[in-house]
Amino acid sequence: MRNRGFIMFIATLITITSLFNISFSWVSSHIQSKATEYATDQNGEIDHFKKQVYLDSIWTEPVYNLGIVNYTYEEVKNKELSRGLDLQGGMHVTLEVSQKEIIEALAKNIDSGFENALHQAEQLTRENRKSFSQNFFSSLLEINPDNSFSYYFANALNKEKITLSSSNATVVNYVNSEIDGAVDSAYDIIRNRIDKFGVTQPNIQRVKGSNRITLELPGVDNPQRVRNLIQGVAKLEFLEVWSHQDALTHMYKVDTEWTKKYGSKTSSVEKTVDNSLFHGESEDNVAIQETEKDVRSPLQKSISPYSFIYLLSDTSKVNQVLNDESLMSILPSNMKFAWSHKSFTTGQGVNCIELMVLKKGQEAKITGDYIADATQTYGQNNQPVVSMSMNIEGTKKWKKMTSENLGSRIAIVLDNEVYTAPTVQSVIDGGRSEISGDFTIEEAKDLGNVLKAGKLPAPTHIIEEVVVGPSLGDIAQSDGIQSVVIGLSLVLLFMTIYYAKGGWIANAALGLNIVLIFGILAELGAVLTLPGIAGIVLTIGMSIDANVLIFERIREEQKKGISILTSISNGYNRAFSTILDANMTTLFTGIFLYTFGIGPIKGFAVTLIIGILCSFFTSVFVTRLIITALIKKKGNQFQFNFETKFSQRLFRKMNFDFLKKRKLAYFISSGIIVLGLSALAFKGLNKGVDFTGGRTYVVNFNEKVIPSKLESSLIKYVDGKSVEVKTFGNDKTLKITTSYQIENESPESDADVKQRIITGIADFTQLDFSEDAKATSTTFVIPSTSKVGASMADDISISAQKGVLFSLGSIFIYIWFRFRKASFGIGAILALIHDTLIVFGAFGIANLLGAGFEMNQVFIAAVLTIIGYSINDTVVVFDRVREEQSNQWKKTSLDTSINNAINNTLNRTVITSVTTLLVVVVLLIFGGDALRSFAFTLCIGVVAGTYSSIFIAAPLVYDISKKTIKRKFSMA
Known part of the structure; x- marks a missing residue:
């Protein structure tokens, strides 16, 4: 083996580096366990605040000592492998x-x-x-x-x-x-x-x-x-406030004009509130009274004689007046209106809010640009406030502004909401001011941070949002780890049973492969997501393929009576080009997944790409290094076997005429595709919220709730718009999706839709909504929400289409280049289209039978993975066809070459499919609801890909080549 020393050096260096990177995750996990133990009481309940206090106390303390360097807990957290939101809870926006x-x-x-x-x-x-x-x-x-x-x-x-x-x-x-x-x-x-x-x-x-x-x-x-x-x-402005009497004079003009325009259209009975709300009169006198035809504009219905205070329920009516340009044109050009940041409740329990009348110029005299610092402190009543200090220029402007407005009010306005409007008692020359507003400590801290960070150049809108509660994250993490452990164990067992000592070497390489994947992910600062774990599980199955190719080649050489070292050398050399081609085509899929994928799909793509590169390195170089070293150490007589009594009997002397059965295979495939697409046409694609847009809520109950009945009940709460309810993992957890107000992406719309869903659930179940982590016999909880706006859904759909098309295009070009014939490229692409159609058809049939699988980003990732897997299988057969055709000593016809190639690679094809199916079935069973459609798609895809590589791809190459030859003869 050439460059043995260099490869050993690289392998050792990468392994040590990977273990070092992974060690930070181990240390962090150990500290988290200690914090949990510290915060757990005698009843086993965890005090999360106490746990956080413990972690905060060691944040800057050394916790990881390597002798030559110490790492604080903060540094350990920054270097550990990051987990995605689906594994620990959190928020994606x-x-x-x-x-x-x-x-x-x-x-x-x-x-x-x-x-x-x-x-x-x-x-x-x-x-x-x-x-x-x-x-x-x-x-x-x-x-x-x-x-x-x-x-x-x-x-x-x-x-x-x-x-x-x-x-x-x-x-x-x-x-x-x-x-x-x-x-x-x-x-x-x-x-x-x-x-x-x-x-x-x-x-x-x-x-x-x-x-x-x-x-x-x-x-x-x-x-x-x-x-x-x-x-x-965070547009901060200091604005002068109109006196109540001066503002009232102008607002009477608006009232007069409003009466002319709308007065005759008002109802004969109006509900009003007596001004005595603010005079301390009895409750009987302050009740809402009915009066004969009140034709005043909503702007004149202030419930205080000294300021413009309105019922909270009347704000929409007042806003209609304020948004009427013809009415506002009556007012002075320097008059503007802004609501207070928070409403308040009177002594009689009436919810009110104040409307401030502000003096505006082309720009405010003082803005947030003059704020040097803003921090949360405490005011005179020991309430949280935001204390601000100004720079030199701001201090001068503030002094001038307060001197000009002695006895008048100055409003501190943030994003067109008045937080406070104190009366100026004296000139302020220290450049300090204070924002009060019934804040919590967190609200005051956040406001101070926002002001220090500066104002945004333009408003921002949330067009996609996913919130995952920590309980769902823990479940997903547990399911993911369980899938990896079970899948890995089954593959290790199978390889040992089938390849004996060779299987042990492959297992060692697989273990190293997983260490390298996690180590490189940590080094790159990548985020491990649930689809990422799926990528690792898939890599476990697919990485075996290279070892299978090599070991089968070595077995062929050994059957010729060649020495063990020569057999190993020939086996690795002859398998290399096949492994390279198979990995390159799968790599293209990973690259386009990363390029066009959004959110968690990128995490899957990163894991897949790293997995492909690591498995290529460990399978082609590391295993050869280990095997060669063992044989040289023990001598040529060392019995290093690559088969057991079980594997010796399988696939011996295969000589089946696959091409003869190709038309039957075409017929069977056509029938399956037609049946599947018919089911799909009848049932529809069942597009997920990723492609349609909408809002989704995962709801936990303490008892079983029937989805169909809740769905029927919820429709009236979303004005008859689309709403879908289905079980999510178990019959006590439901996933509710609605398209109601999807065109409106405002925070107000988000709150309105969520409240409608909560109200609908509460009315149907007679349970109360709770913000707690767990549902009880009297409450339900919503641990996870997500929103995909209409524009974002369009982008995801376009990205998915690009991912599929670019993957197919790049694979066609690569195969054409490698095999020098367009027939190979066309045959491969048609086989991939065949596999994709079968997957979509199976998807339709499953949904027709009530499976309820969604076509979402994860489904598209699975389809692209199937494309990579299927082309992997196909390339192995094509490579053997090329070898058969290029054999100078044994000239064979194309049909014989194809049959020989399929028969000679059948062992490898079946074994790779079995190992991959082992891990995919594990994903289907243990991967949880979040990965169920992904795993189902892969199961169908692996079977379809294996079938097409044997009965579709190579036979299509034969038919296309035969027609090309006939065309050439007819033209001659």
């Missing part, structure tokens, strides 16, 4: 930075045509695949063809980049560049906010070529807090 607001901010001149173009662009962006800016500029050109784009965007501030004479193309490039810069800025600000939030190992990435940012936040147990943190623009 995809944010979209609003291009509309960025474009509006960049524009100097905004006319009705410009606003119409913005509105039209919003509509088009929902319908086509173009970006908002592309749709905006095409709409603007259509609406205002006479105005150049520079008319709207050129101004003194950007004169170095564009002028009034700039071409439309130059302006478009400028705007797109500014949008790109704004997204980069938003990414940096959100990263700063999350860093201060205190999440361990957050993964924040900007999606290249888009205005999207993805966040993976492990261990998050307060999703709403995260939503507030990442979606708030």
